[in-house]
Amino acid sequence: MLLPLTFELQAMPVSLPRRYATFLLSLMVAVLATVLLTVAITLRAGSEAQPTPAPLPVAVLPFVEENRYTEAIQLSGIVQAKARAQLAFEVPGLLLDLTVEEGSAVTAGQILGRLDTRQLQAQINMASADLASVDAELQLARLRLERNERLRKTGAVSAQDYDEARLTADALENRKGAVLARLETLDIDLEKSALRAPYDGVVATRHLDPGTVLQAGEPVMQLVSVDALEARIGIPAARLSDLETGARYTLQLRTGAVEATLEALRRDVDTRTHTALAVFQLAPATEVLDGEVVSVTLNRSVQAQGGWVPVSALLEGERGAWTVLRIEEQHDGRHVALREAVEVLAVKADQAFVRGSLQAGHSVVADGIHRIAAGTTVQPVEY
Numbered sequence: 001m002l003l004p005l006t007f008e009l010q011a012m013p014v015s016l017p018r019r020y021a022t023f024l025l026s027l028m029v030a031v032l033a034t035v036l037l038t039v040a041i042t043l044r045a046g047s048e049a050q051p052t053p054a055p056l057p058v059a060v061l062p063f064v065e066e067n068r069y070t071e072a073i074q075l076s077g078i079v080q081a082k083a084r085a086q087l088a089f090e091v092p093g094l095l096l097d098l099t100v101e102e103g104s105a106v107t108a109g110q111i112l113g114r115l116d117t118r119q120l121q122a123q124i125n126m127a128s129a130d131l132a133s134v135d136a137e138l139q140l141a142r143l144r145l146e147r148n149e150r151l152r153k154t155g156a157v158s159a160q161d162y163d164e165a166r167l168t169a170d171a172l173e174n175r176k177g178a179v180l181a182r183l184e185t186l187d188i189d190l191e192k193s194a195l196r197a198p199y200d201g202v203v204a205t206r207h208l209d210p211g212t213v214l215q216a217g218e219p220v221m222q223l224v225s226v227d228a229l230e231a232r233i234g235i236p237a238a239r240l241s242d243l244e245t246g247a248r249y250t251l252q253l254r255t256g257a258v259e260a261t262l263e264a265l266r267r268d269v270d271t272r273t274h275t276a277l278a279v280f281q282l283a284p285a286t287e288v289l290d291g292e293v294v295s296v297t298l299n300r301s302v303q304a305q306g307g308w309v310p311v312s313a314l315l316e317g318e319r320g321a322w323t324v325l326r327i328e329e330q331h332d333g334r335h336v337a338l339r340e341a342v343e344v345l346a347v348k349a350d351q352a353f354v355r356g357s358l359q360a361g362h363s364v365v366a367d368g369i370h371r372i373a374a375g376t377t378v379q380p381v382e383y
Contacts, residue, residue, distance in 0.1 A: 055335065055379040058365050058372060060327055061310075065360035068303045069353040071346050076295045077233030077278075079253070079288050081224035083199055088217050089115060090192045095212045095220070102206050106197040106223070113220060115193040124186045131179045138172040145169045201225045204290070224290050229282045231260060231294040234275030240265065242298050243278060251280060252295045255287050304345055306355030310383075312367040314344065314352060325365040325372060326358065327380050337365065339374040 093115035100112050145165040151157040204222040208214070231251055235243065243249075243265055251260045260280035269276050280296070282288065315323050322344050325337045342356035358364065365372065366383040 055377045056372065057379040057381050058327070058337070059367050059383040060363040060380045061366050061383040063307050063309070063326075063358050063360060063362040063364050065305070065307050065358075067305055068301055069306065069308075069346055070348070071300045071302045072297055072348055073236075073239065073300075074295055074297045075233050075235060076293060077231055079229055079231050079282070079290060079292045079294050081201070081226070081290045082228035082230050082281075083201065083223075083225035084204075085198060085223050086219040087112065087195055087198075087221050087223055088219050089113075089195055089214055090216055091115070091189050092214055092216045093117075093120075093193060095208060095210050095214055097210055098206065098208075098220070100203050100206075100221075102203055104203045105226070106201060106203065108197055108199050110197045111194050112197055112203075113195040115214070117190055117193045120186060120190055120193065124183065124190065127179055127183045127186060131176065131183065134172060134176045134179055138169065138176055141165065141169040141172050195220060197223060199223075199225055200227060227284045229284075229286060229288060229290070230263065231280040231282060231296075233278050233280065233294065233296055234270065234273055235265070235278045235298075236275055237269050239298055239300070240267075240276055242300055249280065249296055251282075252297070253286070253288050254292055258282065258286055302346070304353075304355060306345060306353050307358065307360075308351045308353050309342075309364055310366050311347065311350050311352050313364055313369060314342075314354075315369050317341075322354070324354070324358070325369050325374070327363040327365065327378060334377050335380055337372050337374060337376045337378050 096114045096116045098113040100106060106112065145162075145168075148157045148162045148165045152159070152162045201223045204224045206221045207219050208221075214220070243262055245262050245265055247262055248259050249262060250257050260282050262278060263281040264279040266277040266279075278296075280294075288294075309324060313324050315325075317323055322342050323339050324342055326340050327335050328338050329335050340357050340362075342354040342358065344352050344354055346353040363380060365378075372378065
C-alpha cells in the first residue's frame with residue numbers, strides 16, 4: 001500500500017509548495033497507522049478463545065419405579081340431625097303461647113306451646129254435668145229394677161213393667177258410657193292442646209307466633225336432635241365396593257378429624273349426581289352443627305407401572321401433554337437436560353404418579369424446569 005502512495009508523491013509536480021506536500025504525507029501515514037492498529041486488535045481478539053460458561057446447577061432426584069399407587073378421592077356431604085321433626089298440634093285452636101325461641105335447647109316431654117282451652121274446658125264441664133245427671137238417673141233406675149224384680153216373683157208386677165224398668169236401666173248405662181267416652185275424648189283434646197318435645201333437641205325454626213288460629217297438623221316449629229348426628233355423603237357407584245357397613249372411617253369436619261361408623265349404605269343411585277348415599281354415625285360428643293360440611297377420603301390401590309415425582313417437576317405442553325427433564329451424562333463428562341414425555345395418573349399433595357419412558361435410576365429435575373431448555377448443560381445437585 002505504501003508503494004502507490006510513494007509513486008503518487010513522486011509524481012507530484014515540483015511546483016507544489018513544500019509545506020503542503022509534507023502535511024499531506026503526514027496525514028496519510030496517520031490514517032494508515034490507525035487502520036493497521038484496528039486490524040491488529042481485531043485479529044488478536046478473534047484469536048483469543050471465549051471462556052466456557054459454568055453449568056447451571058439444578059436439583060435432581062432419582063426416579064423410583066413402582067408397580068402400583070394409591071388413588072385417593074375426597075367426597076363431601078353434610079351433617080344432619082338423625083331426628084328432625086315438624087311439630088304441630090293435633091287439634092285446631094287459637095295459639096295461646098310458645099315457651100321457646102329459635103335455638104332453644106329442650107328436653108323430651110317439655111311443653112313448648114299451648115292452645116286456648118277455654119272452650120274445651122267448657123265442654124268438659126258440660127259433659128261432667130251430664131255424667132252426674134246420668135249417674136243419678138241410673139241409680140234410680142237400678143233401684144226401680146231391683147224392686148220390680150222382687151215384686152215380679154210374687155206376681156205383684158207385670159212382665160211389661162219389669163221389662164220397662166230393665167230397658168230403662170240399660171239405656172241409662174249406655175248413655176253413661178257415651179258421656180264417659182265424650183269426657184275421655186275431651187281430656188285427650190285437652191292434653192293435645194299442649195305441644196310437647198318428643199325428644200331432646202334444639203328448636204331450629206319457629207313458623208308461627210301466638211295469636212294464630214291453627215288447623216290440626218299445621219307446623220308450628222322444627223325440632224332437631226342434638227345427641228344423634230349423622231354425616232350423609234354421596235359415594236360414586238364405582239366406589240361403593242370400597243365401603244363396608246359397620247366399619248370405622250375418618251371424616252373431616254370444621255373442628256378436625258373424627259372417627260365415624262358407616263351405619264347404612266343405600267344401593268339406589270341418584271340419577272342427577274350418580275352417587276349413592278352413605279350414612280355415617282357420629283359420636284354424641286362431636287362438636288358439629290346440623291347442616292355443616294363434612295368430607296371423607298377413600299383410598300384405593302391401583303396396579304400401574306410408574307413412579308412418583310414432584311408436581312414442580314412437571315411441565316405442561318400442548319394438548320394437555322406433560323413432560324419432565326431428566327439428566328444424562330455425556331462422554332465428555334458433561335450433564336445435559338433431556339425432555340421426556342409422561343402421563344400423569346394420580347396427584348397426591350405435591351407429588352404426582354407418572355408413567356412414560358422414564359426408567360428406574362434416571363435423574364429427574366425436581367424444580368425450576370421452566371428456566372431450563374432441552375440440551376442445556378447443567379450441574380446436578382441432590383434434591
